Every structure is written in structure tokens, then in C-alpha cells.
Amino acid sequence: MTDTPRRRRSALYLPASNDRAIAKARTLACDVVILDLEDSVAPEAKEAARAQAVTALALGDFGDRELVVRINALDTEWAAADLAALAEAPPHAILLPKVNGPADLAACAALLPGDVALWAMIETPAALLALGQIAAAPRLAALVMGINDLAKDMGMQPGSDRLPFHSFLATTVAAARAHGLGALDGVFNGIDDAQGLVAECAQGRRFGFDGKTLIHPSQIAACNSAFSPGTAEIAEAEAIRDAFALPEHAGKGAIRLDGRMVERLHLAQALRVLATVGR
Ligand SMILES: CC(C)(COP(=O)(O)OP(=O)(O)OC[C@H]1O[C@@H](n2cnc3c(N)ncnc32)[C@H](O)[C@@H]1OP(=O)(O)O)[C@@H](O)C(=O)NCCC(=O)NCCSC(=O)C[C@H](O)C(=O)O
Ligand SMILES: [Mg+2]
Numbered sequence: 268m269t270d271t272p273r274r275r276r277s278a279l280y281l282p283a284s285n286d287r288a289i290a291k292a293r294t295l296a297c298d299v300v301i302l303d304l305e306d307s308v309a310p311e312a313k314e315a316a317r318a319q320a321v322t323a324l325a326l327g328d329f330g331d332r333e334l335v336v337r338i339n340a341l342d343t344e345w346a347a348a349d350l351a352a353l354a355e356a357p358p359h360a361i362l363l364p365k366v367n368g369p370a371d372l373a374a375c376a377a378l379l380p381g382d383v384a385l386w387a388m389i390e391t392p393a394a395l396l397a398l399g400q401i402a403a404a405p406r407l408a409a410l411v412m413g414i415n416d417l418a419k420d421m422g423m424q425p426g427s428d429r430l431p432f433h434s435f436l437a438t439t440v441a442a443a444r445a446h447g448l449g450a451l452d453g454v455f456n457g458i459d460d461a462q463g464l465v466a467e468c469a470q471g472r473r474f475g476f477d478g479k480t481l482i483h484p485s486q487i488a489a490c491n492s493a494f495s496p497g498t499a500e501i502a503e504a505e506a507i508r509d510a511f512a513l514p515e516h517a518g519k520g521a522i523r524l525d526g527r528m529v530e531r532l533h534l535a536q537a538l539r540v541l542a543t544v545g546r
Pocket of ligand 2: 306364390413415416
């Protein structure tokens with residue numbers, strides 16, 4: 268199987284109130300642009316930000332980048348107007364913050380234009396307890412970690428290894444995989460900490476995320492690199508593909524390759540890696 272899901276290595280948030288950032292996003296190497304109407308926009312700028320998001324979407328020119336708008340939470344005074352405005356210029360997906368359970372997603376989906384997907388932020392304690400039901404919601408296409416809000420609501424101190432979050436990172440990826448959804452890791456707040464970013468991207472990849480949400484253009488290159496297969500991974504995938512293609516391995520489920528067992532599930536994984544790099 269060589270299905271190639273959409274690449275979502277790097278998803279850059281930007282306040283929709285910031286027109287310079289919107290213009291810049293059209294030139295950046297991120298896979299996803301998330302126009303934020305929520306926490307990065309001050310209450311007094313909410314209406315202007317919404318109007319700027321609609322204008323940006325109508326103008327387009329974002330190339331292949333997937334366009335997502337994070338609206339305000341459903342229990343705020345702004346959410347209904349956000350959804351109504353986006354019906355005029357629909358993005359690829361709407362990201363709903365502060366999701367507590369599947370009812371929030373159903374309420375949002377009922378107001379969405381037909382072909383717009385729904386993404387859910389996993390950033391409340393209630394969402395962690397309802398992950399399975401959230402992930403099963405109709406029209407949902409991706410789960411996005413919200414580490415800052417989780418840390419706030421749970422009184423947690425993430426630390427550089429994010430140890431208190433490990434179980435949540437793993438169960439979020441499990442919920443996404445069980446329902447065929449994308450899974451994006453949370454943001455790294457240290458804009459000037461390049462080493463810390465590299466480490467956290469690598470950690471997110473080990474947990475199985477497709478990519479990471481970002482807050483600054485300077486974070487994109489490291490993130491794209493961390494969530495792309497490296498030279499060794501590509502070479503290994505080619506070796507597995509080539510080994511299973513040998514006549515002596517025809518019809519075998521498991522073979523020996525370089526001193527270890529390789530099964531057809533590894534072949535499927537290898538073919539997916541190769542598909543992402545067009546081989
Ligand atoms: C964090 C920032 C406020 C830093 O801003 P600033 O110091 O002004 O940035 P620079 O001077 O370094 O900017 C240089 C140029 O790059 C553009 N820029 C900056 N950030 C972005 C961006 N995110 N996207 C596109 N372009 C960007 C600037 O406009 C400058 O351009 P130019 O003037 O033309 O040279 C700022 O980076 C920022 O606002 N970042 C995004 C913040 C955000 O969206 N936050 C919400 C998401 S995070 C979150 O909520 C996570 C989750 O919910 C949770 O709970 O964890
Ligand atoms: Mg948040």
C-alpha cells in the first residue's frame with residue numbers, strides 16, 4: 268500500500284490580526300498555515316482579525332499550503348460570528364479550540380460549510396478523558412495538542428522533556444490513528460532556543476505525530492527536517508523494499524535482513540516512507 272497522506276510536518280500559527288505575518292506566510296515553507304482568531308488576538312482586535320482572515324482567504328495565493336482557521340471557543344461571544352464569516356471564504360479546515368467532548372464538535376460541524384473539515388485542539392482535561400469519542404466525531408480530520416492550555420488547566424510544569432505529558436502525547440496519537448486522523452504536536456514557546464526546538468521536534472516524531480504546530484517562521488526548517496525521513500531511514504526503506512522483491516522471498520511473510528527480522532508490515536511502512544519522498 269502506498270497511500271500518501273497530506274504532508275503536515277509544519278503548521279504555523281499566526282495572529283490573523285497581523286497582516287505582515289499573513290503576507291509573510293505566503294512565502295514560507297510551512298505545510299499548513301493556521302490563521303488564529305483565538306488566543307493570539309486581543310479581545311478588542313477580534314473583529315478586525317476575523318475580517319482580515321476572510322480577506323486573506325478570499326485573496327488566496329497560499330500555494331499548496333493547507334489553510335486552517337482557528338476560531339474562538341464555542342462558549343465565547345465571538346465563535347458564532349467567526350463561523351458565519353468563514354462561510355463566505357471557507358478554509359480547508361476549521362480548528363476548534365477548548366474542545367471538551369464530541370458535542371462541541373457536533374455543534375461546530377452543524378454550522379460549517381459542506382466541504383470544510385474540522386480539526387480539534389486537545390487542550391482541556393475533559394478532552395483527555397474523552398479522546399476516543401472526540402476522535403470518532405464526524406468530519407474530524409486532525410487532532411492538535413495544546414500544551415500551554417493543558418499545563419495551565421492541570422497545574423503541570425512540562426519541563427524540557429515534557430515528562431508529565433508523555434501519556435497524553437501517546438494517547439492523542441493513538442486516538443488519531445484509531446480513527447484515521449492527522450496528529451499534530453503542540454507548540455514550542457522558546458523562539459530563540461534552536462536546540463530545544465530540534466529536541467522537541469524529534470520527540471514529537473518519536474511519539475508518532477505527523478508534524479508540529481509552530482509560532483515563528485524561524486522554527487519551520489528544523490521542523491520540516493525532523494518530520495521528513497532522513498537519509499538512513501530512506502536507505503533502510505529501500506533495502507526492505509528491494510529485499511521483498513527478490514524471487515527467493517516471494518510469498519514469504521517474514522525474512523531476515525541485516526541480522527534482524529523484517530515482516531510485510533515493515534514493507535508497508537517502508538513503502539509509505541518512500542512515497543513521501545517520491546521513490
Ligand atoms: C511570538 C511573536 C509575537 C514574536 O513576534 P516578533 O518578535 O515581532 O517576531 P519577529 O520580529 O521575530 O518577526 C520577524 C518577521 O516574521 C514575521 N512573523 C513573526 N511571527 C510570524 C508568524 N507566526 N507567522 C508569520 N510571520 C511571522 C513578522 O511579522 C516579521 O515579519 P517582517 O516584519 O515582514 O519582517 C510572533 O512570532 C507571533 O505572533 N507568533 C504567533 C503567535 C500565535 O499565533 N499564537 C497562537 C498559537 S500558540 C497556542 O495558542 C498553542 C495552544 O493553543 C496551546 O494551548 O498550547
Ligand atoms: Mg491553547
